[in-house]
Amino acid sequence: MDSYASFRESDPDTSLESGRKKRRKIEAESQSSEYGRTDVKWRSESAQRIYSVKLVEALQRASQSAAPATSRSTGGRTVRDLANRVLAMAARGRTRWSRAILASRLRLRRLRKVRKPSGSCSRPRKPLPAPSEDRKRRLPAVEKRVKVLSRLVPGCKGIPVTNLLEEAGDYIAALEMQVRAMTALTELLSGSHSDRLGSSTPSPA
Amino acid sequence: MESNSSNPIGMDVHSNGQLPNNCFFNPSWENSISMDQTDPFESALSSIVSSPVASTMGPGEGDHGMIKELIGRLGVICNSGEISPQSYFEHRSSNNSTNTSAYTTPLNSPPKLSLSMMDHQIRGNFWMPGTQFHPHSQQSFVPFSTDPGFAERAARSSCFGVRNFAGGLQLNGSQRQAVTAKKEKVLSRDGNSGFGDAGDSREGSSLSEQIPGVEMNNMRAQNDANARKRKSAQRGKPKDSTLPPKDSEVAGENNQPSPKKIKSGEAAENGSGKECDENADKVSQGDKNQKLGKDSKSKQPEPPKDYIHVRARRGQATDSHSLAERVRREKISQRMKVLQDLVPGCNKVTGKAVMLDEIINYVQSLQCQVEFLSMKLATLNPRMDFNVEAFLSKDIFQSRGLLAHSDFPLDSSSAPTFHYGFQPSHGMISAMSEPEVQYPENPLNAVIHRNRSNHLPPIDGFPEASSQMSAMWEDDLQSVVQMGIAQNHQPLSFHGSAEPNHPQMKVKS
Numbered sequence A: 001m002d003s004y005a006s007f008r009e010s011d012p013d014t015s016l017e018s019g020r021k022k023r024r025k026i027e028a029e030s031q032s033s034e035y036g037r038t039d040v041k042w043r044s045e046s047a048q049r050i051y052s053v054k055l056v057e058a059l060q061r062a063s064q065s066a067a068p069a070t071s072r073s074t075g076g077r078t079v080r081d082l083a084n085r086v087l088a089m090a091a092r093g094r095t096r097w098s099r100a101i102l103a104s105r106l107r108l109r110r111l112r113k114v115r116k117p118s119g120s121c122s123r124p125r126k127p128l129p130a131p132s133e134d135r136k137r138r139l140p141a142v143e144k145r146v147k148v149l150s151r152l153v154p155g156c157k158g159i160p161v162t163n164l165l166e167e168a169g170d171y172i173a174a175l176e177m178q179v180r181a182m183t184a185l186t187e188l189l190s191g192s193h194s195d196r197l198g199s200s201t202p203s204p205a
Numbered sequence B: 001m002e003s004n005s006s007n008p009i010g011m012d013v014h015s016n017g018q019l020p021n022n023c024f025f026n027p028s029w030e031n032s033i034s035m036d037q038t039d040p041f042e043s044a045l046s047s048i049v050s051s052p053v054a055s056t057m058g059p060g061e062g063d064h065g066m067i068k069e070l071i072g073r074l075g076v077i078c079n080s081g082e083i084s085p086q087s088y089f090e091h092r093s094s095n096n097s098t099n100t101s102a103y104t105t106p107l108n109s110p111p112k113l114s115l116s117m118m119d120h121q122i123r124g125n126f127w128m129p130g131t132q133f134h135p136h137s138q139q140s141f142v143p144f145s146t147d148p149g150f151a152e153r154a155a156r157s158s159c160f161g162v163r164n165f166a167g168g169l170q171l172n173g174s175q176r177q178a179v180t181a182k183k184e185k186v187l188s189r190d191g192n193s194g195f196g197d198a199g200d201s202r203e204g205s206s207l208s209e210q211i212p213g214v215e216m217n218n219m220r221a222q223n224d225a226n227a228r229k230r231k232s233a234q235r236g237k238p239k240d241s242t243l244p245p246k247d248s249e250v251a252g253e254n255n256q257p258s259p260k261k262i263k264s265g266e267a268a269e270n271g272s273g274k275e276c277d278e279n280a281d282k283v284s285q286g287d288k289n290q291k292l293g294k295d296s297k298s299k300q301p302e303p304p305k306d307y308i309h310v311r312a313r314r315g316q317a318t319d320s321h322s323l324a325e326r327v328r329r330e331k332i333s334q335r336m337k338v339l340q341d342l343v344p345g346c347n348k349v350t351g352k353a354v355m356l357d358e359i360i361n362y363v364q365s366l367q368c369q370v371e372f373l374s375m376k377l378a379t380l381n382p383r384m385d386f387n388v389e390a391f392l393s394k395d396i397f398q399s400r401g402l403l404a405h406s407d408f409p410l411d412s413s414s415a416p417t418f419h420y421g422f423q424p425s426h427g428m429i430s431a432m433s434e435p436e437v438q439y440p441e442n443p444l445n446a447v448i449h450r451n452r453s454n455h456l457p458p459i460d461g462f463p464e465a466s467s468q469m470s471a472m473w474e475d476d477l478q479s480v481v482q483m484g485i486a487q488n489h490q491p492l493s494f495h496g497s498a499e500p501n502h503p504q505m506k507v508k509s
Helices: A002-010 A015-031 A037-043 A045-065 A076-090 A096-111 A140-152 A161-197 B003-015 B019-024 B029-035 B039-050 B063-083 B085-090 B096-108 B113-131 B134-140 B142-146 B148-168 B173-193 B197-209 B216-234 B257-270 B282-291 B293-298 B320-342 B352-385 B388-396 B427-433 B444-450 B463-472 B478-484
Strands: none
Touching: A037 A045, A037 A161, A045 A076, A045 A161, A076 A096, A076 A161, A076 B352, A096 A161, A140 A161, A140 B352, A161 B320, A161 B352, B320 B352
């Protein structure tokens, strides 16, 4: 993790931010020392950068492949799926959700008819187990939430709770990085656009 | 001379009846084995032969010491066995008396090569407890893997042979039993561990089933050992009731041969536990188990230790099921802790249900953010041709963690320039911004409203503002988004002052 700090400090523009971010990074590292190595991986600057670059490339490819005027390439859902796929690629297939995302795309391609949402979809809920079970059973409340969580995280339908929690942790970290990268990207694009538009008067704060 | 001793040999030969079997007990075993691609054995043999097979092992050896001690005894037994290989081979179903007599004669002969062979096998086997990892054990079993069939046959033959020897020999009663038990376990595991845990246990059980004549102790011990193996692997087996902890008293106690056998078997099996990934350092705990053996020994009817070497605390249930459940619960709680660190706002929450609620909400909010951002990107896409790479190279590096945890102090160096490039001319964006926001706690709200129709200065890489703007544009997600983002932008000095305040904006709908 020291490499990240040094890398950040190398940026001249962000000296102040780098100090701040280094503190944050160290804090994050201390938090995720033993087990949360996955989210440390997702929090790294290089990961975000790589993801952003890949996302931009993919977006450009998508916009170029289809006609610029069509909404297909610029559809919101398309972009979201594309972003998820790039995120899954960034995960290198080590996690279940990333493999599920990529696999669902393949399935979609083959079928071409069935539209499988990558996120959660409304499946009929199973009836809750009767609370009058043996005490050793997990509480239905917890179980209910575990099921909901398993629906949220792609590809985690019938896995044990332990693995589900692990996947959820990695998924959350990846999602955070994704939001960070996409936000920066949109900001870039909008910033460029506003620059292009030119007459941007700084409003009094 | 004893029926039990005779039968196993016959059974054994029947079961295998192959040359390598007998070669195992052949004095020229080395040669025959070399035929049978046991060259790796030879190389290991030399090392093993050099190593002293003495009972005075280092304290750190633990199991190894015990096993090697038994190996020494075993060598004697094997030697007794190898004296009459031909007779063993020829008189398959009969003439066991000669075998036994032949076995008894060389009781005092020094360990021969077969001893070192078995030594190696056993040693290879017991490298597993040392390594405590099944994959490592696999590595140590490379020589076995070269010829699993041979290993299987050797194990079977040795198992039966040992039993027979034990029956034939007039060793010290318990010692003999312990030795045979250990041996049979070891060797059964020898053959078994080459094939995986579940398969091993079944094979071991089949082994035991083939010897109905063996004295009940051994068979039961074997079954128990295998049962334990299966149980530990599958967690469903009815456990053996007499399973005291470590085998510190293997050599000492003569009054409980079967528990000791089980102990040794368990000690041997522990290395090949399926879930050995949990505790790599539990060998020391195993030693501790030895010292506290009295505790669990007092609670006789239970196996105190799981494969993962979970310590059964005093006063707690030491049932294997509860042990396994406890391990599972600990794993779950450990991961929940990690999630607690990931999800902001979970520190104050206690209880799995509420924390899971938070986690679910957070994941949903993140996914919605991604969706929203993707929509935005879709609208901005046409403009990606404009110097995207240039901006990427410059500004991506500046974009820091927006949704990092809530604790980082944002001293907004570029405080007044948080405004995102909000262009009402963009049809979509303005439309999106229309249902704007009842963000009562958002200090930027007023500014955003005010600046909605203005050209805001572009942010030079100020991600917090952008994300905040994006947060604002989702009226129906304001609560969850705010929970996720706003907390991270608490110190955003909307009014230009660099105040690192952290207003706890925990708006949860």
